[in-house]
Amino acid sequence: MKQFLTVYGAEPDGVWAAPGRVNLIGEHTDYNDGFVLPFALPQRTVVAASRVDTPEWTVWSEQADERITFDLSEHVSGWGAYVAGVVWALREAGHQVPGARMAITSDVPLGAGLSSSAALESAVLTALVDLGGLDLPVDQRPRLAQRAENEYAGIPTGIMDQSASIRCRAGHALFLDCRSLEVEHIPFDVAAAGLAVLIVDTKAPHRHVTSEYAARRATCEEAARALDVQALRDATLSMVSGLADPVQRRRARHVVTEDQRVLDTVELLRQGRVREIGPLMTASHASMRDDFEITVPEVDTAVEGALSGGAYGARMTGGGFGGCVLALVDADATDKVAATVASAFADRGFTPPEPFVAVPGPGATRL
Ligand code: GLA
Numbered sequence: 001m002k003q004f005l006t007v008y009g010a011e012p013d014g015v016w017a018a019p020g021r022v023n024l025i026g027e028h029t030d031y032n033d034g035f036v037l038p039f040a041l042p043q044r045t046v047v048a049a050s051r052v053d054t055p056e057w058t059v060w061s062e063q064a065d066e067r068i069t070f071d072l073s074e075h076v077s078g079w080g081a082y083v084a085g086v087v088w089a090l091r092e093a094g095h096q097v098p099g100a101r102m103a104i105t106s107d108v109p110l111g112a113g114l115s116s117s118a119a120l121e122s123a124v125l126t127a128l129v130d131l132g133g134l135d136l137p138v139d140q141r142p143r144l145a146q147r148a149e150n151e152y153a154g155i156p157t158g159i160m161d162q163s164a165s166i167r168c169r170a171g172h173a174l175f176l177d178c179r180s181l182e183v184e185h186i187p188f189d190v191a192a193a194g195l196a197v198l199i200v201d202t203k204a205p206h207r208h209v210t211s212e213y214a215a216r217r218a219t220c221e222e223a224a225r226a227l228d229v230q231a232l233r234d235a236t237l238s239m240v241s242g243l244a245d246p247v248q249r250r251r252a253r254h255v256v257t258e259d260q261r262v263l264d265t266v267e268l269l270r271q272g273r274v275r276e277i278g279p280l281m282t283a284s285h286a287s288m289r290d291d292f293e294i295t296v297p298e299v300d301t302a303v304e305g306a307l308s309g310g311a312y313g314a315r316m317t318g319g320g321f322g323g324c325v326l327a328l329v330d331a332d333a334t335d336k337v338a339a340t341v342a343s344a345f346a347d348r349g350f351t352p353p354e355p356f357v358a359v360p361g362p363g364a365t366r367l
Contacts, residue, residue, distance in 0.1 A: 007067065047127045050101050059101075083104075085152030087128070096134070098131050117153070122363075141364075142159055197358050212294065296321055
């Protein structure tokens with residue numbers, strides 16, 4: 001990577017990359033021990049790194065346009081927390097983490113709900129594991145990256161994003177059981193079905209994402225306690241309908257129905273019935289809008305615009321309160337659907353959205 005040479009005046013020992021993700025379906029199910037079905041984006045974070053002999057890490061980020069240095073005595077904040085958090089989590093797990101110099105570039109859009117932070121954590125983790133020759137099997141890495149995010153950076157997310165960034169395969173969606181962490185790679189070759197996945201970055205400003213996310217998570221945990229189950233994954237719709245608190249009831253209904261939609265989507269994909277997942281996507285959106293209440297006018301408008309432009313299904317992806325919508329469309333209809341969404345945005349006076357077509361890419365790897 002030429003930036004490493006410019007910043008450090010030497011070639012790196014190696015270059016690693018980890019992608020952002022979109023979630024095809026299964027939102028806010030991960031921290032309820034449920035099911036998710038993300039796939040990796042071609043957009044990724046690239047880390048060029050060299051080992052150094054002191055327990056010190058120097059990290060330059062192109063996106064932040066900043067170079068930071070930290071050692072084991074300090075707590076790093078800002079974007080560097082995702083890097084220092086990985087060093088911390090590896091050490092907590094008993095690994096001898098090598099000191100390193102790193103240069104980081106990324107084309108994962110920031111703050112768009114495409115897991116730029118998980119891409120950063122996963123790329124740094126993969127680089128440090130390789131550089132240090134650490135014995136850390138791939139299936140154990142997402143948990144560690146999640147600890148960096150939860151316990152070091154202080155963001156209470158689930159396991160989906162780091163799992164997607166580390167474990168996805170090109171041409172496949174990752175069917176993840178968030179309780180057992182078992183995965184199955186589900187072929188998701190939309191092109192072969194004459195289809196495409198159109199992602200629309202709504203550019204909606206994220207509003208109170210972290211506090212609203214934490215509130216949703218807390219309500220789900222309260223609902224599980226009220227139902228006397230380990231997690232909402234273990235609840236049924238009839239149990240949920242007996243919940244006394246109407247907010248808990250709506251939130252839990254979203255989680256229980258969403259888990260089922262993931263299973264139904266996986267079943268359809270296994271049978272090659274790609275187009276038929278559209279209605280499940282749209283139902284997932286309605287559930288996020290009405291029961292989980294995590295959508296905003298921009299994402300609702302993008303979904304309605306995509307559907308009226310001919311999409312088979314559309315839904316918001318990610319934590320909510322802004323971010324991206326994904327739509328399943330005919331391969332030759334991407335421009336038309338994008339135009340319908342853009343004109344719906346113009347009618348409402350929203351900032352123009354940014355559409356792009358996504359093909360499932362590979363997970364974290366050494367380049
Ligand atoms: C964010 C979190 C994930 C997951 C999604 C919602 O992306 O990082 O763990 O909870 O929101 O599905």
